[in-house]
Amino acid sequence: MTIDNIRSQIAPTWCPGCYDFIMYLGIENALKALDIPKEKVVIVYDIGCIGNMADFFKTYAVHSLHGRSIPTAIGIKLANPELTVIVVGGDGGIYGEGTGHFIAWARSSVDISVFVSNNNLYSLTTGQTSPTTPKGSKTKSTPLGTPNEPIDPVPLAKAVNPEIDAVSVDGHNPIEVIAAFKKAILHPGFSLVDCRQICVTFGKQLDS
């Protein structure tokens, strides 16, 4: 597989300096390094900034509904176990709208890899609180401070199934991201790579 043949003709539209570029290159590099035939790859994208990656690759793909990427991917994998199935979503889709699905399928041994861009914010909708926003942070939807405790996704997932491959990595570090993606794709079961990021456009709110 060459790098060219997985990219689409559409240039990424993320903000300059966005760490989603690292996940984009991370997926490309991991697939290349593992030499997985392009046609065997299915990527299921959630909705959000990271979900917009859907237009920047050309593989078999589903740009699914917000929060529903995991069960959609499970359906694909169960229907054709020969496929390499990857979920790409954000903290809103995977840990918020899709929390129930995340916990339910972390309990399973179905071999999908879930890559989460976790920047503690809803960014495509211009910066509201997410399930991983630190308590007290002021955001557009919580100007008085986020009232609830944040989710810590890796211990949460491991609590329901210690067998899964779940890690949280520094999403600003390409080496860590690529290594984790490769390991997750190779893991013969459910895997989670939580990429911790700062949103370059709306992230400053979290310092307040």
Added chain:
Amino acid sequence: MSSNVFTIKIAGPAGAGIKSSGLLLSHILVRHGFNIRDYVEYPSLVKGGHNTYQVSFSKDTIFTARYQIDLFLSLQPKHWQQHQPEFTDKTIVISEDATTTVPLKELSTPLGSRIYENTICLAIACYLFSLDQQLCKKIVSDNFGQQSPNNQAFQVGLDYSKEHFSTQIISSVAQTSQETGLAIHDGNESFGWGFLQTGGNFYCAYPMSPSSGTLHFLAGKQTEYGIQVIHPEDEIAAASLAVGASFAGARSAVGTSGGGFALMVESISLCGAADLGVVFYLVSRPGPATGLPTWTGQGDLLFAVNAGHGEFNKIVLAPGDQQETFDMSGTALNLAAQFNIPVIVLSDKFIAESSASLPDLSQQKIDQIISTKPLPGTPGKEYMANSYEHDIDGFAIEDAAPVKVSVEKRLAQFEEIKKAIPSPLFYGSKTAQNLIVSFGSTKSTILEALSMMDNKDDFAFLQLRSVWPLNPELEGLLTPFTNIIVIENNAHAQMVSLIKSQFNFNPQKVLLKYDGRPFFPEELAKLLNS
């Protein structure tokens, strides 16, 4: 007995084996060459309450269970009094506290448990209808196993009957001698068989009455048919799994009732946007909200037709009985594959949990239409199924011109869909004075009511089979009639609104029923003539 249709009803608390002994009775009747149609009522609880099973049988064609009972068997005291409106002066009521008393408790004591009283009652019914006792005993033994105390219970029932009843009580049942080879299927099972026989291989459902029968049926067929049946965390996941499976090439379906269907609605819209064929089997019960979980109604018609945000193509089929549920299960899978759209099969509790004697559905194959979409794994055909408005490769679009092209592509497809949907069925004479119009489960009651009426030739009957889109030929079928009678099992006359939204339609009479019960033939015959 003036009619050649007979009806037996068994009543008692939940957990007493009302339905199991009722189904066994139906099985015995079918083995004697009768056609059967049954109807069950039960509350949403596991023990206690009041359950009933009734079966009508005839050597002639029969469409649905009758209201008036010939033989009523009450497993415990106080379970027959509330059914007196269903009795005629010839009805035989058997109960510890009725005119014809049977000391069930005393008879079951030597057997060690009151659980065998249903089998004792079963034997009494077989005896009173002069059924072949050797055949009955064999069927009972095959059902329970040779060592089961139920065999003894059946003999106890026969012995008691011989001693206390004359077989002449109900003597005019004309038995057919040869077996018909018919099998008994309820609507949920019929849907499952249609799914299997059309190559369905991926079924997802979160349990919800009255649709769970299909989940249980298909789950039990997984190994034999090599299919996958998944019970996930909720209905949203069930629909999402089916969507994903469809993308990967499975012939997928989900099953649910109104409340679960509400959670699946976003996936219906997704199927419409992303060109994914999935079948949604919606078995209605009365709402709103949790409503009446174990009762029947047609209150979800407009919900099904309008399910999903945005404008996209979908088909809603409405089978009228168990055989049509089988047929339309297959039709739905084929239409979903042909057009890559969501197809809803709208049934209700009355069809889904009632049984009919039908040709053995395990032996009926349905021709398959296979989707021509590229499957993941095929080199060089990579594309995206996209929930966003998209171009032909699946990439998102926002410019005005390509968006318009995409919308108009769906509009053009809608015209093709209208040519592919099942036509309405017309029964009777095109020159009849009155035209009855209905959809779904009222069909069987209408046909049974007409069969009972002396003036049945005054009525023709038009059954909608596709409730969305409405078949364009519908207008031409309606126009010649000035006296139109609509029959719906809901309170808002939703089908009237639906037809009015497309055609000039002014029915003279609208008969509605919205108490959780289906229309009964006797009731409908009276209403049609009033």
